[in-house]
Every structure is written in structure tokens, then in C-alpha cells.
Amino acid sequence: MHRLLGADLPGTANDVAYTYDGVDNHQTEETEAASRYYVYGTGNRLREIHEGSEAGELLRSFTYSDAGEVESKRDGSGDVIYALQRGSQGRVIGVRRRSLFPAAPIQRGGLHQYVQLLAE
Numbered sequence: 001m002h003r004l005l006g007a008d009l010p011g012t013a014n015d016v017a018y019t020y021d022g023v024d025n026h027q028t029e030e031t032e033a034a035s036r037y038y039v040y041g042t043g044n045r046l047r048e049i050h051e052g053s054e055a056g057e058l059l060r061s062f063t064y065s066d067a068g069e070v071e072s073k074r075d076g077s078g079d080v081i082y083a084l085q086r087g088s089q090g091r092v093i094g095v096r097r098r099s100l101f102p103a104a105p106i107q108r109g110g111l112h113q114y115v116q117l118l119a120e
Helices: 111-119
Strands: 016-020 026-030 035-040 046-051 057-064 070-075 080-086 092-097
Antiparallel strands (some): 057 070
């Protein structure tokens, strides 16, 4: 199994340890400052990220289409961080960031821009 079990970064405050569940889903992320718990739903899809415990403060939530494709990522209060718009063939045709911004169409060669939006 090739799993990242931890990272030993300069200074102990920056060290990170990871655990996984029985089907290799990322389960926890532990640092000196915080613990994050990853909760999965149907089809082993990441549903929520909590701080402190599985029932702790909600940091992020994710929604999926019936086909299992990511539809949105929300912050702990339920505000949209990003929502993906898909065309009839399931391809991403737009990205809406935060609830303040209108959908931004993906242009030819726009995959790089799309990946940058998801990484933020």
C-alpha cells in the first residue's frame, strides 16, 4: 500500500500524521495545532471535514450528482466555496466561486484555470 503516513517538517509544530480507513480513504489529519476528520458517504465520496472529532466543528462539506460527480464544496456555515456547472455530457462548463460571483465559463485551454480555482 502506498499511503502518506506523515510529514516531518522543520519544527515539531509543522509535523503532520495521516490515517486511513479500511478502503484507503483519508480518515484523519493530525498536527500539533488541530485534528481533522474526513467523513465519507455513499460510494466512498468525501462528504464532510470536521475539526476535533467526527462530530466536531464542520469545516467543509461536499455535494455530488447522482452520477457521483462533485457538484459543490461549501464552508462550515454552508456558504458555497465553489459549484461546478456541467453540460449534457457531464463535462464542466462553468465554475461558480463563492455565492458572490456568477458562473465563469471554461474556455478552450481553461482546464489549468479550473484546477487553480479548485486548489484555492
